[in-house]
Amino acid sequence: xxxxxxxxxxxxxxxxxxxxxxxxxxxxxxxxxxxxxxxxxxxxxxxxxxxxxxxxxxxxxxxxxxxxxxxxxxxxxxxxxxxxxxxxxxxxxxxxxxxxxxxxxxxxxxxxxxxxxxxxxxxxxxxxxxxxxxxxxxxxxxxxxxxxxxxxxxxxxxxxxxxxxxxxxxxxxxxxxxxxxxxxxxxxxxxxxxxxxxxxxxxxxxxxxxxxxxxxxxxxxxxxxxxxxxxxxxxxxxxxxxxxxxxxxxxxxxxxxxxxxxxxxxxxxxxxxxxxxxxxxxxxxxxxxxxxxxxxxxxxxxxxxxxxxxxxxxxxxxxxxxxxxxxxxx
Numbered sequence: 297x298x299x300x301x302x303x304x305x306x307x308x309x310x311x312x313x314x315x316x317x318x319x320x321x322x323x324x325x326x327x328x329x330x331x332x333x334x335x336x337x338x339x340x341x342x343x344x345x346x347x348x349x350x351x352x353x354x355x356x357x358x359x360x361x362x363x364x365x366x367x368x369x370x371x372x373x374x375x376x377x378x379x380x381x382x383x384x385x386x387x388x389x390x391x392x393x394x395x396x397x398x399x400x401x402x403x404x405x406x407x408x409x410x411x412x413x414x415x416x417x418x419x420x421x422x423x424x425x426x427x428x429x430x431x432x433x434x435x436x437x438x439x440x441x442x443x444x445x446x447x448x449x450x451x452x453x454x455x456x457x458x459x460x461x462x463x464x465x466x467x468x469x470x471x472x473x474x475x476x477x478x479x480x481x482x483x484x485x486x487x488x489x490x491x492x493x494x495x496x497x498x499x500x501x502x503x504x505x506x507x508x509x510x511x512x513x514x515x516x517x518x519x520x521x522x523x524x525x526x527x528x529x530x531x532x533x534x535x536x537x538x539x540x541x542x543x544x545x546x547x548x549x550x551x552x553x554x555x556x557x558x559x560x561x562x563x564x565x566x567x568x569x570x571x572x573x574x575x576x577x578x579x580x581x582x583x584x585x586x587x588x589x590x591x592x593x594x595x596x597x598x599x600x601x602x603x604x605x606x607x608x609x610x611x612x613x614x615x616x617x618x619x620x621x622x623x624x625x626x
Contacts, residue, residue, distance in 0.1 A: 298366055301326045301453050301484040302347065307356035317343040318508040319356070324486050329479045331516075333603065334487040334505035340488040342596035343505070344457050347486075348378045361453055374404050377446030381457040381488075383438070387431035390431055391422055394430060395448060402449035416444040419477060421470060436467025443474055444538050456480065456487035460494055472498045472618050492599045502599070511606045519602050527601045528566040528574050532582055536562035539585045546581075548573045551605060558561060561590065565601055568594075595617035 300434040302324035317339045324330045334340050340465060345351035346364050355598060358365035361375045371517055385394060395413045405412060417423045428596040439459055446454055460468040475485050475498050495502060503513040543552050548570035568574040571594050582589050
């Protein structure tokens, strides 16, 4: 357990007939920034609430920093910080006053309250606004204040639920930069999101959820270096049914997927094991199928493509309707 900050075994949450979390087995290394990714309603919030003791599991087990998670997890909470998906603040307080108030709720913290407040404000990048009322804060500043309050107990791990949700690009950048600084301080950060671009910028470990199930987990670099495969993005004008059929028979093409797209444009993603052959043979095939090529791009596998391929495998194995029902509870 010394090397694992968060671990779950067959963690399950059922609301009546709805299975919101299904046999989830997580392992988050100590000191990692772990992106917990999945579509809206995948069950991420349900899992997080079980980890921080807000929701009891139906079955299974979870440990945070070596302590059992659950309603009586006082031992784990002393080393854990948490930010909910939709944090609320006392708007009439200043940022400094709010942090002093929340900091007073952690009697076990070793350092003086004033020092903790100052450090949290600096780390969050809101020292200049510390004495302004929270009511005047922008969305990004509120999120940073939320992360700062989660630091007031001097935690060794942070669990953040959608910390960059509803933020503009500058606000997201600030929150991501803060998570990077926390990692440099040795703090484990486990955060949920559906913004895959942000995960690629800061995370070094990834866990993927869909419809209550954990579909993959690994180090980010391992996911993006799978057997030397490359991603090919193709956009053509016309019906791509014949192109998809013929491309699927080529020995260097591992997978073909089509994304929904308007205006008669077919957008395809192909996973290939020979990028050079893809560059020379696929454009010729497109012409042979009588299609107008609008975009052809070959690049390294992105987290988006890895994630969509993982989801495609899950869709093949279970009805979408079951996931849609579970989405209402996450």
